[in-house]
Amino acid sequence: MTTSATRQQVLVLYLSTSALDAKVIGWSRYDGTGQTDPAAGDSDEPPYETGVEALLDGWRLFQVSPLIPPYPGTEYETSFLKHEFLFEKLV
Amino acid sequence: MTDHPGEKHLLTSVQMAHFVSHGALRMDGVVPDSLNERAIAVFDAGVPRGRDGAAVDEVFPVGSFVRELIDLPEVAGAIYSLVGPSPLIDHHAVHIRRARNGEAQPLHADAIIDTRDDAFDVQLMYYPQDVTLDMGGTLSVPGSHLRRTNETDTGRYQNLRGQTRLVCPAGTVQFLHHGIWHGGRRNDSDITRYMFKIRFNPTVRQRLLWNTEDLNDPAVLEELRTHFPWYENASGRIEYVNRTRLWRALTGDPAFDLDYWTTRVDNRPQRVLPTV
Numbered sequence: 001m002t003t004s005a006t007r008q009q010v011l012v013l014y015l016s017t018s019a020l021d022a023k024v025i026g027w028s029r030y031d032g033t034g035q036t037d038p039a040a041g042d043s044d045e046p047p048y049e050t051g052v053e054a055l056l057d058g059w060r061l062f063q064v065s066p067l068i069p070p071y072p073g074t075e076y077e078t079s080f081l082k083h084e085f086l087f088e089k090l091v
Numbered sequence: 092m093t094d095h096p097g098e099k100h101l102l103t104s105v106q107m108a109h110f111v112s113h114g115a116l117r118m119d120g121v122v123p124d125s126l127n128e129r130a131i132a133v134f135d136a137g138v139p140r141g142r143d144g145a146a147v148d149e150v151f152p153v154g155s156f157v158r159e160l161i162d163l164p165e166v167a168g169a170i171y172s173l174v175g176p177s178p179l180i181d182h183h184a185v186h187i188r189r190a191r192n193g194e195a196q197p198l199h200a201d202a203i204i205d206t207r208d209d210a211f212d213v214q215l216m217y218y219p220q221d222v223t224l225d226m227g228g229t230l231s232v233p234g235s236h237l238r239r240t241n242e243t244d245t246g247r248y249q250n251l252r253g254q255t256r257l258v259c260p261a262g263t264v265q266f267l268h269h270g271i272w273h274g275g276r277r278n279d280s281d282i283t284r285y286m287f288k289i290r291f292n293p294t295v296r297q298r299l300l301w302n303t304e305d306l307n308d309p310a311v312l313e314e315l316r317t318h319f320p321w322y323e324n325a326s327g328r329i330e331y332v333n334r335t336r337l338w339r340a341l342t343g344d345p346a347f348d349l350d351y352w353t354t355r356v357d358n359r360p361q362r363v364l365p366t367v
Contacts, residue, residue: 012247016324025321028249039195040249041230041256041276076356078238078326078333081248 007032011059011087013051018067018083020051026081033091051085059087094176100168101302107172108314111337114236114268115255121165122217122262129156130219134185134285143182144292150180157183160217161289169266172301173213174293181212181290188227188278188286196274197246198230201290204241205269208333209340210297211236212269217287221261226284227276228257229265234319236268237333245272251321298343306342315349328352 014026024046029038048054055061063086070077102116110116133156141150151158161167170178201214222228232254256276257265267273269290278284305311315334322330335353339345348354 014248014251014321016322024252025323026248026251028247037193038249039277040198040246040274041195041227041254043250044252044254044256046250046252076329076332078329079240080238080245082323082326 006090007034009033009089009091011047011054011089013046013048013054013085013087014081015051015083015085018065020055020061020064020085022083023050024048054085054087059089061085061087096164096167096171098302100164101300102169102172103302103304104306105308105310105314107301107341108311108338109317110173110266110268111334111341112315112317113233114271115231115233115265116169117259117265118165118169118263120260120262121264122160122163122219124262126156126159126163127219127261130217130287131285134187134219134287138183138185138287140182140184141180144179146177147180150183157287157289160287161215166215166264169264170213170215170291173266173297174291175295175297175300177294178291179294181292183287183289186275186286186288188275188284190278190281190283192227192278195227195230195277197243198232198248198272198274199243199245200235200240200270200272202242202269204239206239208336210293211337212293213291214267214269215289215291216265216267218257218259218263219261219285219287220282222257222259222263222284223280223282224256224258225278225280226282227278227280228259228284229255229273229286230276231255231257231267231271231273232321233271234317234322234330235272236270237330237337238270238272240272248272253320298341312349332356 009032010030012028013024015022016025027046065082065084106116138157161170216229232251315338318327331349332353335347335349339347
């Protein structure tokens, strides 16, 4: 257990293209402060319309999905959401 | 189980197209109160689990509560349309979300990754009581059923645009494609919520089992072309390809295309011109 007063909040945004200013299509939150308890299906409205909106609100981007070509033979299959962006706030 | 539910109780082509695009088909209040009022006592007592893959007669004999449920004409008609006669009972389960239950299931598809593209299982979900938003009705993601993911690997996804947070009247039944992403939501109410689920396996080729009188109705194409707001721009096009392939399998029409996507990439002419 850390004794630091700083805690991390994580926001995961899924965007409609690989561009950070693309539309948000999915979202998740994790709260290291313990003050909120986000869960699956807790909201129908995204917190931001685009990834850039999250930046404007003070979230720091720390990971982006790489662009990976489809494996040969799976070009017409769909699977996980492709454009995942992870943000943090230290509070 | 009823051998044939009768033509008028079968699904229409438009309803089948809805199932193919959404991976779900919902029938509000289709179960009468006379059954709904008995359901919770039956579920509290427990529904004995049969052998996985057993016949309907073995798991739900005539006279049992569940047999009454699945022999309701509209329910039997939907089951027949989706998986045909004499399906097997893969498994069944009573799901109870206690009042003020603090847990939500992670978004998942049941069982394991399933790569079949010419057959599918169907899950019947029955809600015997009114379900309000804060009771944590089933979360599902329309149009996710053709994505190839394995069980809870999608657990990181909490919310997607256009998701369905089920709110329904008592007696509602929904039929879900085996691959759909779903999960039981957190119950923030003071009412314990019940849901009963049965997974059916087909035993015949799933082809034109429904009422096909409206097969050429333009509304069929409209349903098949449904766009969901959580699709990425690019992958959303591939979803059309997957739906096209499923509709081809269901109808036996190898030339069917939703747009020109599939036809274009399948075009590999073999005719060789004579040299001059």
